[in-house]
Amino acid sequence: MTITENSFTGEFSYTLDSKGRLNIPSKFRSALSPDNDSNFVITKGMDRCVVAYPVVEWQRRVEAGLRELSATSQRNRLFVRSVTRYATTVRLDGQGRIQLTPYLKDYARLDRDVRIIGVVNKIEIWNPDDLENIDELSPEDFEDLSDKVIL
Amino acid sequence: MTITENSFTGEFSYTLDSKGRLNIPSKFRSALSPDNDSNFVITKGMDRCVVAYPVVEWQRRVEAGLRELSATSQRNRLFVRSVTRYATTVRLDGQGRIQLTPYLKDYARLDRDVRIIGVVNKIEIWNPDDLENIDELSPEDFEDLSDKVIL
DNA sequence: TAACATTGTGGGTAGAAGTGGGTAACAAAC
DNA sequence: GTTTGTTACCCACTTCTACCCACAATGTTA
Numbered sequence: 637m638t639i640t641e642n643s644f645t646g647e648f649s650y651t652l653d654s655k656g657r658l659n660i661p662s663k664f665r666s667a668l669s670p671d672n673d674s675n676f677v678i679t680k681g682m683d684r685c686v687v688a689y690p691v692v693e694w695q696r697r698v699e700a701g702l703r704e705l706s707a708t709s710q711r712n713r714l715f716v717r718s719v720t721r722y723a724t725t726v727r728l729d730g731q732g733r734i735q736l737t738p739y740l741k742d743y744a745r746l747d748r749d750v751r752i753i754g755v756v757n758k759i760e761i762w763n764p765d766d767l768e769n770i771d772e773l774s775p776e777d778f779e780d781l782s783d784k785v786i787l
Numbered sequence: 788m789t790i791t792e793n794s795f796t797g798e799f800s801y802t803l804d805s806k807g808r809l810n811i812p813s814k815f816r817s818a819l820s821p822d823n824d825s826n827f828v829i830t831k832g833m834d835r836c837v838v839a840y841p842v843v844e845w846q847r848r849v850e851a852g853l854r855e856l857s858a859t860s861q862r863n864r865l866f867v868r869s870v871t872r873y874a875t876t877v878r879l880d881g882q883g884r885i886q887l888t889p890y891l892k893d894y895a896r897l898d899r900d901v902r903i904i905g906v907v908n909k910i911e912i913w914n915p916d917d918l919e920n921i922d923e924l925s926p927e928d929f930e931d932l933s934d935k936v937i938l
Numbered sequence: 939t940a941a942c943a944t945t946g947t948g949g950g951t952a953g954a955a956g957t958g959g960g961t962a963a964c965a966a967a968c
Numbered sequence: 969g970t971t972t973g974t975t976a977c978c979c980a981c982t983t984c985t986a987c988c989c990a991c992a993a994t995g996t997t998a
Contacts, residue, residue, distance in 0.1 A: 650946080655985085659946060677796070699794055701935075702907050713833060714924045715932045717911070721904045723796040725814075730987065731946080739798065802957080806975090810956060881977065882956080 644754025649764070651748050656741065657733040661752060664759060665732050676759075678740060679723035683770055686736065686744045686761040691725065693757050698723075736761075795905025800915070802899050807892065808884040811839075812903060815910060816883050827910070829891060830874035834921055837887065837895045837912040842876065844908050887912075 677694040681687035726734040745763040828845040832838035896914040
């Protein structure tokens with residue numbers, strides 16, 4: 637099972653229920669490696685979305701780096717704070733749902749309908765309107781980047 | 788159990804009660820390693836906030852950082868003194884609350900409403916207004932540091 | 939087509955978490 | 969010795985949340 641660890645793809649539509657719970661697509665759930673303990677870390681993403689990392693992913697990429705950053709410069713301090721401040725560890729409930737924090741729900745303008753997309757090793761949670769309105773890559777850029785990234 | 792030692796994330800709103808007691812988020816309490824004896828060291832933080840370290844973390848800092856700094860310049864010595872001078876060990880009460888010292892409460896302008904944020908290996912306690920008003924990083928700086936640290 | 943399994947959604951409820959206050963113990967001040 | 973004030977411990981109350989069960993809709997298998 638160690639072949640593809642946490643590779644998320646696809647787009648899904650879900651609704652936040654009255655308690656603010658959000659379903660995670662079952663395909664994403666099964667893509668979680670078992671030692672993840674069914675946990676995600678959710679935080680602010682770029683462009684007004686919420687990102688969710690499997691915990692191991694978060695630890696590997698973020699925590700390790702943040703610990704190294706010295707707190708001496710104001711710039712570093714602001715950065716570390718702005719990353720961790722909005723990050724919360726959440727566990728899937730029995731039905732595979734997570735609870736969003738009020739701040740993140742507000743930040744990403746999530747009301748009832750949400751769009752969830754898989755982005756390789758993380759998940760993004762969007763307001764459907766915002767997702768439609770973000771600028772798509774120009775066809776030229778797309779080809780340019782495609783060449784470089786293989787794919 | 789090999790998870791990560793004391794990694795604090797997230798933001799929480801609490802109130803100082805009439806006795807000056809401050810609740811510590813349960814998520815932070817459980818992130819304390821058991822041998823910490825339910826203790827924190829609180830002291831002056833950068834940018835007008837109060838910082839709270841688990842005792843083991845505090846000890847590590849004192850040994851690693853402060854000791855070296857102290858011998859060098861007068862400026863550093865002043866800094867070290869101001870940090871250690873106001874440092875107090877506090878224990879959580881039965882409900883998971885701590886008592887702030889008058890000096891720190893005054894220094895961070897904590898009145899009734901406070902914001903608590905987790906910053907990797909320490910906790911910061913803020914006046915809500917101050918927290919909102921600290922300069923956020925410019926998007927360029929953010930991306931720049933993101934590239935270096937995260938991916 | 940019928941039987942069954944999976945998935946998304948909704949809601950009740952016990953226990954946890956946050957908040958407030960009483961009081962005994964102790965130290966400092968009078 | 970008495971008074972005052974602070975602190976730590978205990979108990980009480982309200983709010984929130986994690987866990988449980990339920991069910992409809994969809995997909996799958998025989």
